[in-house]
Amino acid sequence: MPLTPLDIHNKEFGKGFRGYNEDEVNEFLDQIMKDLEILMKEKKELETKLKTSSEKVGHFTSIEETLHKSIVVAQEAAEEVRRNSQKEAKLIVKEAEKNADRIVNEALTKARRIALEIEDLKKQSKVFRNRFKMLVEAQLDLINTDDWNHLMEYDVDTEAIDRISVTED
Numbered sequence: 001m002p003l004t005p006l007d008i009h010n011k012e013f014g015k016g017f018r019g020y021n022e023d024e025v026n027e028f029l030d031q032i033m034k035d036l037e038i039l040m041k042e043k044k045e046l047e048t049k050l051k052t053s054s055e056k057v058g059h060f061t062s063i064e065e066t067l068h069k070s071i072v073v074a075q076e077a078a079e080e081v082r083r084n085s086q087k088e089a090k091l092i093v094k095e096a097e098k099n100a101d102r103i104v105n106e107a108l109t110k111a112r113r114i115a116l117e118i119e120d121l122k123k124q125s126k127v128f129r130n131r132f133k134m135l136v137e138a139q140l141d142l143i144n145t146d147d148w149n150h151l152m153e154y155d156v157d158t159e160a161i162d163r164i165s166v167t168e169d
Contacts, residue, residue: 005033
């Protein structure tokens, strides 16, 4: 067990013949006692500082571990978000491709239907034209017949009609 200042103070030496000067020894022991008190006080302060520093180091180590774990969790979350974003982007692209295919197919179907309608209208137009042509030709044939010439050659006696109408009045 280390000496304390009190141990030094209470230490008594036996007296011998021609021993050391008692006053010098006591002065020296007093000086040792004061120095030892200062050293012990400094040691206690240093131990307190060391304990405080150790606690702070432990606290900072704990914070460092927490931050490290938080960084790892954040990196994992970021990776998960990135993977989910890629999956979502792929789904959006697939959906857009399906919609594009559907729109193109609908447009092609509509174009085919319109082309068929155009062909049908052409046929109807041709039929109408032929019928109209036949009708006009039939009317021309009627006009070009000799019956019209006979009508023009028919003379009406207008004087006789005038006479009949005067007598009836």
